Amino acid sequence: MDILRIATAGSVDDGKSTLIGRLLYETQSITRDKLEALDAASKRKGLDFLDLSLLTDGLIAEREQGITIDVAHIYFSTPKRKYIIADTPGHFEYTRNMVTGSSNAKVSLILVDARHGVVEQTFRHFFISAMLRIPKVIVCVNKMDLVGYSEERFNQIRDEFQRIADQIHSDGQTIDFIPVSSLFGVNITSKSDEMSWYPGDSLLHALESIETHTLWETSRPARFPVQYVIRPKTEEYHDYRGYAGVVASGSFSVGDEVVVLPTGQRSKISTIEKFDEQLQKVNARESVVLTLENDVDVSRGNMLVKPGEEPVQRKEITAQVCWLDYQALQAGKTLILQHGINDTKAKVISVDEIVNVQSLERIASPGQLKLNEIGSIRLKVAKPVFADIYEENPANGAFILVDEFTHATVGVGFVNH
Numbered sequence: 001m002d003i004l005r006i007a008t009a010g011s012v013d014d015g016k017s018t019l020i021g022r023l024l025y026e027t028q029s030i031t032r033d034k035l036e037a038l039d040a041a042s043k044r045k046g047l048d049f050l051d052l053s054l055l056t057d058g059l060i061a062e063r064e065q066g067i068t069i070d071v072a073h074i075y076f077s078t079p080k081r082k083y084i085i086a087d088t089p090g091h092f093e094y095t096r097n098m099v100t101g102s103s104n105a106k107v108s109l110i111l112v113d114a115r116h117g118v119v120e121q122t123f124r125h126f127f128i129s130a131m132l133r134i135p136k137v138i139v140c141v142n143k144m145d146l147v148g149y150s151e152e153r154f155n156q157i158r159d160e161f162q163r164i165a166d167q168i169h170s171d172g173q174t175i176d177f178i179p180v181s182s183l184f185g186v187n188i189t190s191k192s193d194e195m196s197w198y199p200g201d202s203l204l205h206a207l208e209s210i211e212t213h214t215l216w217e218t219s220r221p222a223r224f225p226v227q228y229v230i231r232p233k234t235e236e237y238h239d240y241r242g243y244a245g246v247v248a249s250g251s252f253s254v255g256d257e258v259v260v261l262p263t264g265q266r267s268k269i270s271t272i273e274k275f276d277e278q279l280q281k282v283n284a285r286e287s288v289v290l291t292l293e294n295d296v297d298v299s300r301g302n303m304l305v306k307p308g309e310e311p312v313q314r315k316e317i318t319a320q321v322c323w324l325d326y327q328a329l330q331a332g333k334t335l336i337l338q339h340g341i342n343d344t345k346a347k348v349i350s351v352d353e354i355v356n357v358q359s360l361e362r363i364a365s366p367g368q369l370k371l372n373e374i375g376s377i378r379l380k381v382a383k384p385v386f387a388d389i390y391e392e393n394p395a396n397g398a399f400i401l402v403d404e405f406t407h408a409t410v411g412v413g414f415v416n417h
């Protein structure tokens with residue numbers, strides 16, 4: 001069964017917890033004991049209905065004590081597929097959580113309170129979705145009941161959002177707008193009469209109709225980072241060399257010619273093995289063991305690619321970076337850049353620009369990048385990195401920056417042109 005990952009974030013009180021709670025409730029994803037706990041917790045709050053906002057995180061006790069956690073993963077499923085929602089709290093400082101919570105997501109769910117319209121947090125969330133190239137954005141205009149289910153208000157918000165989207169260049173991203181009332185369950189899992197003017201799908205229907213296989217990385221250039229070299233020590237398998245890893249992007253078939261990076265040696269794929277199975281072809285995200293026709297030199301950390309679509313071996317990298325450390329990033333700083341399983345020392349040459357994610361204003365030569373800021377930097381690496389431009393191949397275009405001494409992750413980067 002396939003899995004669709006959804007990233008969400010919202011501003012305080014725009015109704016995200018209620019919306020997610022309703023999705024879980026109406027897809028019968030709540031166990032009986034959770035329902036009982038929810039009922040009891042709602043009664044304790046003096047409510048005569050189920051407070052669905054208490055459901056998310058599955059952390060009813062924490063919610064009641066007012067503790068908010070960083071990123072919560074919420075699971076639900078329909079007969080069609082499984083869903084994972086990565087939910088980040090809407091507080092303005094949480095860019096960092098949003099970036100980590102959103103990586104790997106194929107859908108970004110953005111909530112807008114119909115009364116307030118597009119707010120700063122909406123900008124930030126959309127900017128990050130665009131930066132991460134999340135292919136699908138669904139904007140739920142919530143609390144439509146509080147604006148009399150007004151088509152005019154919905155159109156106003158949609159147009160305002162679209163204006164922002166037009167300012168942020170985000171190729172390949174599609175945006176859907178859905179008017180909903182989470183509290184009353186309107187347009188969440190089914191459509192209802194209140195907004196007969198709305199011709200589109202309910203939220204769940206929109207999610208169900210996203211074709212994940214067309215979104216996956218298979219259409220990108222083929223990349224196979226070698227995680228382990230398998231060399232059994234037995235007599236029988238004396239000559240066996242298998243290369244284990246996960247296909248990062250693209251696909252490989254038996255007989256395909258491959259180039260080994262960084263050596264540039266060439267060979268052909270002899271077999272593709274998955275457990276006891278022999279495959280003819282393997283696609284992105286699958287774990288396999290490849291064997292090659294001739295005895296080329298391949299070691300852990302090398303990458304198999306196809307001739308004619310090799311990534312550039314970069315000694316200098318320009319990247320958009322989200323900085324995650326309390327100590328600001330400045331030119332001259334030495335860090336460890338980790339790209340897949342490879343790491344190398346990297347020196348910051350310059351911090352060229354920062355983006356104000358609320359106004360989308362760009363400031364040149366800011367001198368430093370502070371906690372939660374997003375900006376463009378230039379790095380020099382000690383060992384060449386085989387990264388793609390993030391926009392062209394997200395699976396091979398991102399890296400993390402690690403502090404040399406504390407080993408803490410201090411930044412997330414996306415390779416630019």
Ligand SMILES: Nc1nc2c(ncn2[C@@H]2O[C@H](COP(=O)(O)OP(=O)(O)OP(=O)(O)O)[C@@H](O)[C@H]2O)c(=O)[nH]1
Pocket residue numbers: 010011012013014015016017018019053089090142143144145146180181182183184
């Ligand atoms: N009238 C109306 N109220 C709603 C709707 N959705 C949520 N609310 C109310 O808005 C308030 C905030 O809802 P939550 O779901 O807790 O909002 P949240 O965005 O998760 O807020 P945090 O829990 O602070 O992150 C609650 O009182 C909800 O009952 C809606 O569609 N209509």
